[in-house]
Amino acid sequence: MTPRAYSYLRMSTDDQLKGDSRRRQLEASRAYAEQNGLELADNAQLEDIGISAFKGANARDGALGQFLAAVKAGSVERGSYLLVESLDRLSREEILPAHTLFLSIVQAGINLVTLADNRVYRAKTTNLVDMITSLVIMERAHEESKTKSLRVGAAWKNKRKMAAEGRPMTARCPAWLRLSTDRQSYELIPERVEIVRQIFSDSAAGLGMYSITTRLNRAGVAAFEGKNGWHRSYLAKTLENRAVLGQFQPHVKVDGKRVPEGDPIEGYYPAIISDELFYQAQHLRSQRKRGGAGRKGPGYTNLFTGLARCAYCHSTVAYENKGSGTRGGTYLVCGNAQRGRGCSATRWRYQDFEASFLAFVQELDLESILNATEDAETRKRLEGEISALRGELSSVSDLMEKTYAVLSAGGSPEFVAAKLNELTARQAVLRERLASRESEQLAFNGRDLRFYTSREEIKELVKRLQMPPSDELYKLRAQIASRLKILVETLLIAPQGALPAMQRSIEELQKIIGEEHDDVVAHMQRLAAHPDQSRRYFAVGFRDAAVRAVFPAYDDPLRFDQQIVAGQGSSDHGERSIEVVEPPDRRTRIA
Known part of the structure; x- marks a missing residue:
């Protein structure tokens, strides 16, 4: 039976791959196999590219390590050949671990061939001269690598000193x-x-x-x-x-x-x-990853991607385009209902739902995006600072993870400990600043929210956001979608309106918003007890624990039949209250 030969190639840098090293080692392996009647296992070629042998990474984690494991498991037969250019391709460690690796190969019955001198090391026939030769070669390889490491390390240490003094290390720099x-x-x-x-x-x-x-x-x-x-x-x-x-x-x-x-x-x-812009970008990227990543259409078609849930089964709400024509249009529909998975929720025309949401969810503060007012500037400033702080906190957490990885990769324990202490202190400062800004934002948002002065004002704002697609419109809608991801914890959509469906949606709402909002649930129950009160609605749970439920009019999305608003500190005594908002001139407050 023809013995198999395995070619092992190792190059410590990618630059060697671009040069002649890989071709030279491959051709030498093929030539040796042909001359000695060996079957070269092309499909099992072993390569460690860009992996150093100075500290044994190739034998521990690389292709060589996998080969040694296969030898130990018996997957590679005794009598097979391992072809290497020279012993320094196997190891450049100190003499004892290097020679231990050498012996583990030949004692496992693998014939080790060094192609540079055509020397074969066999378990049964390797003599004293071979052993001494191998020791000398491996010792010399280690010393060469050690000298090179010290020389390169000293050069880069000097360059880093120059960098700390403000002088460029190299011509290599960012593309800008x-x-x-x-x-x-x-x-x-x-x-x-x-x-x-x-x-x-x-x-x-x-x-x-x-x-x-x-x-x-x-x-x-x-x-x-x-x-x-x-x-x-x-x-x-x-x-x-x-x-x-x-x-x-x-x-x-x-x-x-x-x-x-x-x-x-x-x-x-x-x-x-600025640091603020950098961390704002990081935070908004993380928010997009949380939900709603991907294409949004030429006009940022769906503002509620990743947020909206079915009020009856809590499935994701899908955006559905039914094309043009009398039965066409775009809709929001329960994903389970769309796929025939048990929920019977009806569709809500997207443009109507969006109009109602933008018109009546005052917490969004649509004017601060569309118009420059004093309140809008304050809100933007707070949101910008909070976004930047959250982004920096996330960055600090990432740096802490990377610092732990440095320790796992063999980095200095002293450096890792000092770095973690520094990052932990920075994290505490950022959390304190974030809590302060969030309290300021909560107080600002906790003021009495005004309703737009007229239906015409509502219509004008919504009209601007539902114009034909343009670059400017896309940016406006993208800003609204980003703010929603920051403000909104839960958005439940209940389009059916019939009494049994409303009761089911209230039960689902209670599971999601928890006991702290039992007052909202109780009022919804009272509404559901009267058939003439049952109607479609949507409920928004905000990250500051406030809740708003809106019952838009069926015949006009820019009118509402009733709203329920609950939040902390909204009563005259600073206690939690629920406010039932009727259409203009019919507003009542229930403590």
Whole structure:
């Protein structure tokens, strides 16, 4: 039976892959197999690319480690051959672990061939000269790697010292910068800086990756890399890149992996955006990931993606386009009902539902998005600060996770402990500031909310948001959708209106909003007890624990038959109360 040969290739850098190293090792393996009548296992070729053998990462976690496990399990037969260019491809560790690896291979019955000198190491025939030769080669390989590591480490240590002093380490820098002609600083590329700033502004305004990418490509904006336009992956890397804040994070390679070394160097690059805008963009990205990621249509078609639930079965509410014609149009419909999975919920025409929501959910403060008023500026400021603080908190949590990963990858325990202490302290400060801003926002929002002065004012605001698609409209609707994701915890839609259905939806509402809103549930029960009061409605549960239920009129989405509003501190004595809002001139308050 023809013995099998396994070719093992290892290159510590990707640059070697681009050069001649891989081709040379492969051709040498094929030639040896042909000359010695071996079956070269092409489908089992072993490669460790970009993995160093200096600390044994290839034998522990790489392809070599998988081969050794297969040998131990008996999947690789005794008498097989392992072909390597030289012993330093197997290991560059210190002599004892390197020679232990060498012995584990030959003692398992695997013939180890070094192609550079055509030497074969066999378990039964390897002699003293072979053993001494192998020891000398492995010791020399370790010393070479150690010397190189010290030399490179010293060079980069010097470069990092230069960086801390504000001098560039290399010409390599973010795509919106370039090295100055005197090589003493980085300069802005104005047109690219403006593009990056717009990307962050769009993200903070609620636009997703797909929308921003599409806009850049449609506008013919030249991509920073490649000739195939903008890609979402590149935008994601840009939005995560703290170089826009002026930071540079030095890295080192540990077991072939790049890991952070030391603290980021502040002010290494020119900062091009504010910390607040950076963290607002991070927070809004995380909110989009929570629900509603993906394409939104040319006019941001559905504002409630990822938020709306069926009031009868709590399934996701789907957006349905039934085309044009008398029976066409767009609707919101229970996902279970749409798929025939038990729920019998009817459809709610999307444009009508959106109009009612925008008109009557005062907490959204639609005017602050569409009009510049003093209250709107205050609300925007608070929301911006809170969004930025939440984004920075999320960033700190990510940094803590990455710091733990540094320890797992062999980083210094002292550095990790110091870094975690620093991040923990920063986290505490941010949480305190966030709690303060949220309290300020709650007090601001807790004031008596006014109703629009006239139905004409309502109609005008809604009309602006339901115009034909345009870039400006898309941005406005994206901002509204983003604010909804920040404000709204629960949105239940109950389109049926019939008495049994209303009773079922109230039971579902009670499960979701909890005992703290029993007053709302009790009032809904009283409504359901009277057939003439049963009607379709939607209920919004906000993150500050307030609740608003709206019963729009069937014949006009910009009129309502009744609203129920509950929240903390809404009574005259600062206690919780429920307010039943009738149409204008018919308002009552129930303590």
